[in-house]
Amino acid sequence: MSKRLSEANLNDLPRAVERPRYDRRAVATGIVHLGVGAFHRAHQAVYVDDVLAQDPRWGIVAASLRSPDTYDALQPQDGLYTLSVRSGEGERLRIIGAIERVIVAPEAIEDLLRVMASPQTRIVSLTVTEKGYCHDPATGMLNEKHPDIVHDLHNPHLPRSAPGFIIEALRRRRMAGIPPFTVLTCDNLPSNGRTVKRVLTRFAELSDPALGRFVADEVACPCTMVDRIVPATSDEDRRRIREELGVTDAWPVVTEPFTQWVIEDSFPQGRPAWETVGAEFVTDVEPYEHMKLRLLNGSHSTLAYLGYLAGYETVADTMADPAFERLITGLMNEEVTSTLHMPAGADLPAYKRALIERFKNPALRHRTWQIAMDGSQKLPQRLLGTVRDRLRENAPIQRLALGVAAWMRYVTGIDEKGAPIDVRDPMAARLRETADRAGDSAERLASELLALREIFGDDLPQDERFTGPVTAALQQLYVKGAKRTVAEWN
Known part of the structure; x- marks a missing residue:
């Protein structure tokens, strides 16, 4: 010793x-x-x-x-x-x-x-x-x-x-x-x-x-x-x-x-x-905060849930799959960027390019399971704020919805092979009860989870522009699995 x-x-x-x-x-x-x-x-x-x-x-x-x-x-x-x-x-x-x-x-x-x-x-x-x-x-x-x-x-x-x-x-x-x-x-x-x-x-x-x-x-x-x-x-x-x-x-x-x-x-x-x-x-941190929360953290959570379900242990493993890299690049460029309003001099394209390279860093063993923790607390900041801004623009949210649906599939506590998932979350017991009530019905699971106002508030569960894409994405994940769903996304 x-x-x-x-x-x-x-x-x-x-x-x-x-x-x-x-x-x-x-x-x-x-x-x-x-x-x-x-x-x-x-x-x-x-x-x-x-x-x-x-x-x-x-x-x-x-x-x-x-x-x-x-x-x-x-x-x-x-x-x-x-x-x-x-x-x-x-x-x-x-x-x-x-x-x-x-x-x-x-x-x-x-x-x-x-x-x-x-x-x-x-x-x-x-x-x-x-x-x-x-x-x-x-x-x-x-x-x-x-x-x-x-x-x-x-x-x-x-x-x-x-x-x-x-x-x-x-x-x-x-x-x-x-x-x-x-x-x-x-x-x-x-x-x-x-x-x-x-x-x-x-x-x-x-x-x-x-x-x-x-x-x-x-x-x-x-x-x-x-x-x-x-x-x-x-x-x-x-x-x-x-x-x-x-x-x-x-x-x-x-x-x-x-x-x-x-x-x-x-x-x-x-x-x-x-x-x-x-x-x-x-004098104003908010533009930088939105940039990081929505581009880095939102992408990280999306990668974590989909990557874990697809059988990838780390973010770098997940990003080594070209389909996942295309998905995350599309999420950043086509659904997140329009919601950001950066001050003069901020190089948003360079930040996004750097993020992709950071996610692909093979020397960092950042486990998808670790990032997936405490999702009930993270979703409102990482994904749902972007969703609300996109809906105000009446703009598509398909990739954002897939990230939310992947969280829903993950918190059932059972992976695609029927093995248990160790879900670490302050609401884990409640989430599991909700999943048990829903059984194998993606539509019912989506409906029950969307009713959790602590996460989704009062507005999103009433908006079909959100509930529709989320439910459809969750159904795809159940029928095709995460890896095939992502592969067919682009």
């Missing part, structure tokens, strides 16, 4: 491995991050790591709101981990040191609240996935019946949810006369900063009307767009990186060369100079 990666052996690593270019002992906490998953460690933490070389005030205390896995991996490594950037040209390894320590929130609630309430903390950032905001994806409003929200409103000093932790920390700062931190969401929500502001304000209002007014008037929640493909780390990744480093890293992260971060510049208590290390600050 080799030694673990740590501060003590940083200087023993191979010369080709990049390591922190600053004294970690001089770093002070400026950011608390909720949701310390692979994406954060491959994206925002890398930008922070770059900034720390010039400004040590922005170290990260990272918190896991559920599992101790990241703590167990990183704590013995002094918070260090390996960033592996992979492409067809090879692999570059870099040690990231921006995370000072990790807190497991359920085991250290008071510790996390204390750090969040500290005057030193000026930003609280989040990557808790769409479901972590305890909101209704169809409306963008707080789900006041969510079990964690109900619990946190009755037990504000013992929060479980991200909104619960944020509002309790803001309450403490307000009582102590400390200005509020900026809440920086980095998740795929429509108008993500405004959505989070709405969720937090409502939660605070339910707790205390005066606190609700304080959040509404004083707390900045800038919008962001984040873009980098980060597959789940595999045992093979760990083995390969261990052999390269000569020490064991329990949880490296693997990603692609491409990275993008577009941020609304609204940070009353200050912020890192991220613009000096590649981030872009703009």
Whole structure:
């Protein structure tokens, strides 16, 4: 068993491995991050790591709101981990040191609240996935019946949810006369900063009307767009990186060369100079957000459901099938692009070409099953917003409808060969009950699933221009299967 990666052996690593270019002992906490998953460690933490070389005030205390896995991996490594950037040209390894320590929130609630309430903390950032905001994806409003929200409103000093932790920390700062931190969401929500502001304000209002007014008037929640493909780390990744480093890293992260971060510049208590290390600050993030959510994420979800049903394990495997590449290219060019309104200077054709190449990157083993998770939370942002815009134009939605139908086929929990699908979704039990009621009838399954207003709202289930193509596509998937359906699409 080799030694673990740590501060003590940083200087023993191979010369080709990049390591922190600053004294970690001089770093002070400026950011608390909720949701310390692979994406954060491959994206925002890398930008922070770059900034720390010039400004040590922005170290990260990272918190896991559920599992101790990241703590167990990183704590013995002094918070260090390996960033592996992979492409067809090879692999570059870099040690990231921006995370000072990790807190497991359920085991250290008071510790996390204390750090969040500290005057030193000026930003609280989040990557808790769409479901972590305890909101209704169809409306963008707080789900006041969510079990964690109900619990946190009755037990504000013992929060479980991200909104619960944020509002309790803001309450403490307000009582102590400390200005509020900026809440920086980095998740795929429509108008993500405004959505989070709405969720937090409502939660605070339910707790205390005066606190609700304080959040509404004083707390900045800038919008962001984040873009980098980060597959789940595999045992093979760990083995390969261990052999390269000569020490064991329990949880490296693997990603692609491409990275993008577009941020609304609204940070009353200050912020890192991220613009000096590649981030872009703009007055309006929404065009970039729509570009990414609809082109990248919408295509990703369509590939995930259809690819999984067709028997492809990864996105690259799926895109190696020319029929799938034609489908996704057509989805982008013929159904998504007309709904985007980019500022001058944005090169949309180049972004789309780059996406196709990124999807085809054979060095990234991004599993279709991983992307397919939490579809009930993702569809409204990734596909249904585009659908609504297309319907307003009275324009065709055939490929978008196929993506929605593939989700419907996937969440039945039974694949085309009769084998079970491990459906991971907050609504998994309800989705399975719906599928069981529908039996083998594609028409009934479509009708029952479209009735889920949390996903489809009140408008789409009443619009035959949407329900018709979705039902027809679902029938095709049942009769022909995903692979043949896609092959015959173009």
